[in-house]
Amino acid sequence: MTTTRQPSLIDTIFRLQELADYIVPFGIRAVSELHLADHLTNGPRTITDLATATNTHAPSLYRVLRALACKGIFTETQPHTFALTPLADLLRTDHPLSLADAYPLMAANFHGWAEFRHTLRTGESAFEHVHGMGYYEYLATHPDDSTRYDGIQAAGTRLELRAMLRALDWPRFGSVVDVGGGDGAFLAGLLARHTSITGTLLDLPHVVANAPAVLDRAGVTDRCTILPGSFFDPLPADADAYILKRVLYDWSDDRAAPLLTGLRTAMRPDSSLILMDPVIEEGDAFDVGKIYDLLSLAMLAGKARTEREVGELLAVHGFEVVQVVPTAMFPIIEARPARG
Known part of the structure; x- marks a missing residue:
């Protein structure tokens, strides 16, 4: 025995x-x-x-x-x-899924985490409490840390491209808008793989500053428009699909409301909203969504959500979920304007 x-x-x-x-x-x-x-x-x-x-x-x-x-x-x-x-x-810079730039020494972040108890007491961002400004506002005025943050995003995007480009029928979309799409790495990968698609990249001016080089390396410059600006401003109208990749979980329900309202206004009745966000699974099992949730809480007072919570938030703003596609990273949630 x-x-x-x-x-x-x-x-x-x-x-x-x-x-x-x-x-x-x-x-x-x-x-x-x-x-x-x-x-x-x-x-x-x-x-x-x-x-x-x-x-x-x-x-x-x-x-x-x-x-x-x-x-x-x-x-x-x-x-x-x-x-x-x-x-x-995986820490080699030339590894196809390199994580070499995924773990920078960003002192500003660590100072925020050192005051995480403030978040636990108030629900407010520890980062903003320490630095007196929001996370993205800070990055806009600190170019060295902004470059480090771009490295984190690029490492995540390499994994997401591998997991998500094969999970959805992307060619059914002739035009896509990557809302808050950073330097365009994900959009460049999507357009390189599917030559029938045209794209628009929208993010803050200092964020899209490196996008021309990214798009040029991918050979997709002629099929992509770069639009510097905030996604809380009016969005480009009438695209077939609008992508939110690791964006929604940065914002509380109240702060996400203007973004979702703006998306609903820009979309046609047959347009799709493609959400690629950490989603929390119920229970005690390890779930990367729960880890991302704490990151968002400390840095931005945002929140990752369960699949049910995402659906409820979307419904409030006039969307209905049409499919949820599992991937090796996190699920793709596709939604459309609700009928009636």
Whole structure:
């Protein structure tokens, strides 16, 4: 007869310590900003070589890589010599699904998280409480952090393109508007894959500043219009589809109301609203939507929603859900103006 070993109290303590740890995440972020994994693409290298290549202090770098290696991020193949592991490989900038820029050291964010208790007491954004301005307002006036934020978005978009372009019948849309579409990476990927579609990219002026280069690299400049502006202003009318990708969860129900009203006004009766947002699943199982929900709460006083909550919010503003398509990331929710 076999018996299943129950976790001991010590096991439980170590597990809680691991979950509460911020040391390893900061180590990952530090070596990511150094693009250290790029220097191991061709095989193991000594810590002396790596320190020279990254302009770092060799003994300190060794201690960081040694700690990360015990978590499976890099491996010490022989004393003071390191190589990539599958986890570390994702930190290469040339990896097709690179996460090299997904984990920046953004001090402004960390200062916000340090006051998360303010959010718990008030429901207000900890970030805004600390910095005296909203998150996107801050990025508009801090170009270095705005560039770091673009890197986070780009890493997510690479994953979303792989998961979502194959999940929906995109060619049925002749024209799409990517509302809050950042530098156009997702729209560029969509237009490159489906040459029958034309697109409009709408986001704040400082956000779309890099869009021409992104669209040019994808070879879709001639099929895409860049529209600098706020999505709370009147939106381009009569497109076949309007995309909201990781946008709605940034906003509370009240603050999302003008956006949804503007979309409803711009859309034809047969236009589609394509939502690609973290969606919360019920129960205790791990769900990335619940993690995104806390991020949105702390930084923006926004909220991720359950599928039911999304449907209810859309209904208030004159939409009806017509299909929900699961993907490897989060579901695609397609809605249209409600009839009658």
